[in-house]
Amino acid sequence: MSVGMSLAWRAKQPKKKRCDRCELYYPESLEQCDHCTGLNSTQLAQLKAQHQETLKDNSTFGKYLLFSAAIIGLLLLLSFL
Ligand SMILES: [Zn+2]
Incomplete structure (x- = not known):
């Protein structure tokens, strides 16, 4: 998205x-x-666990994005040297 x-x-x-x-x-x-x-308490725990997974995925994706932005920035910098 x-x-x-x-x-x-x-x-x-x-x-x-x-x-x-x-x-x-x-x-x-x-x-x-x-x-x-x-939901009973077991299902609730599962729901929470799933939610935590989603949050983790998002932050990992954010890190990758930052990392690739840094690489691209570095490459741009090198191309000017
Ligand atoms: Zn609720």
């Missing part, structure tokens, strides 16, 4: 609040969290 698309997607999202139980965000218009309502 491109940055522009992602921003547009965010702008379209309704206001969200954070669920105390599963720590995910859900629309303010809902009475209850739509992620963990109806």
Whole structure:
């Protein structure tokens, strides 16, 4: 997903609040969290674990992006020498 698309997607999202139980965000218009309502504690733990994985993936991707940006910057610098 491109940055522009992602921003547009965010702008379209309704206001969200954070669920105390599963720590995910859900629309303010809902009475209850739509992620963990109806889940037992085992399923909730799984949901949280999955969420943590996603966060980890994102930060790894960010590191790769930073790393490749640094490489490209270095190459540009070298080409000027
Ligand atoms: Zn929840």
